[in-house]
Amino acid sequence: MGRMDGKVVLVTGGARGLGANDCYEFAKEGADTIIIADIRKENMEETAAALRTEFGCTIVCRELDVTNEKQWELLVSEIDKMFGKLDVLVNNAGIVKRVTLLECTLEDWNNVIEVNQTGVFLGMKHCALLMKKSRNASIINISSIAGLTGYFAWPYTASKWAVRGMTQAAAMELSDWGIRVNSIHPGFTWTDLTSDVKDMLEGFSNAVALERYGKPEEIAKAVLFLASDESSFITGTELTVDGGLQAGGGLRYFTKQMGLYQTDH
Structure with a gap:
């Protein structure tokens, strides 16, 4: 028995990166059906083919612009007709623009907010009634440590x-x-969104308690936990998967540099 047996799952931005890793974990744990929703048709088909080959599971690919309410309505209606339920929604689709307050244009602002915030709102709004049929459904919204700190972007x-x-x-x-x-x-974490700033990732690793950046599969395993029935008494929580950065990794690094933090005894 897998941890996702019998479940119908929808992952936005599931064609590559963190989303594709989520799909992999769901397939490995026996999800009945995985719906990959993304704007990248070619990447979707590649990910779906790989999952079908390795796990033999049902994969449905649908093009979805998460900012388009009509597309959400049509997708949810189709899922209802095909499967009659939706057990898990992972609002993973997102974009990044690394600009400071004074550099940020209104266009920058609107583009990021529309995908990262409005897309999550529309996903929850339009999937909720269908997920009600499950009586044991789970929504996982992908935020960031940027949602816990004053990150510069x-x-x-x-x-x-x-x-x-x-x-x-x-x-x-x-x-x-x-x-x-x-x-x-x-x-x-090393993803498609961060591949262009590898030097920054390696630099920030000094401020991580585990002294490295994360791997996509490590985030996906946390998503899997919240999607599974193992987390049946967990709701409204914020699961931080950052190697100890937010807990005080930066302070740890600087105190070690100053010789005040000794771990060898």
Whole structure:
């Protein structure tokens, strides 16, 4: 028996990166059906083919712009007709713009907020009624440690703080329907969104307690836990997966540099 046996799962931004790793974990744990929703058709088909070959599971690929409400309505209606339920929604689709307050244009702001915040809102809004049928459903919203700190990427940070708040509000509102809603806050992780700033990742590794950046599969395993019935009494929570950065990794690094933090006895 797998941890996801019998479950129908929808992952936005599931064509590559963190989303594709989520799909891999779900398939490995026996999910009945995985719906990959993304704007990258070619990447979707590649990921789906690989999962079908390795696990023999049902994979449905659908093009979805998470900012388009009509597309959400059509997708949820199709899932209802095909499967009659939706057990897990992973709001993973996101973009980043690394600009400071004074550098940020209104276009930068609107683009990031529309995908990262409005996309999550639309996903929860349009999937909730279908997920009600499960009576034991789970929504996982991918935020970031930027949603817990004052990270410099202005629109990105604002969007991830919003996801954190929306998650808690939704957890209260949807609890009567047996829908759990939680957010995951990855630290610096090697993904498609961060591949262009490898030097920054390696630099920040000094401020991580485990002294390295994260791997996509490590975030995916946290998503799997919140999607599975193992987390049946967890809702409205923020799961930080950052190697100890937010807990005080930066302070640890500087005190070690100053000779004040000794671990060898």
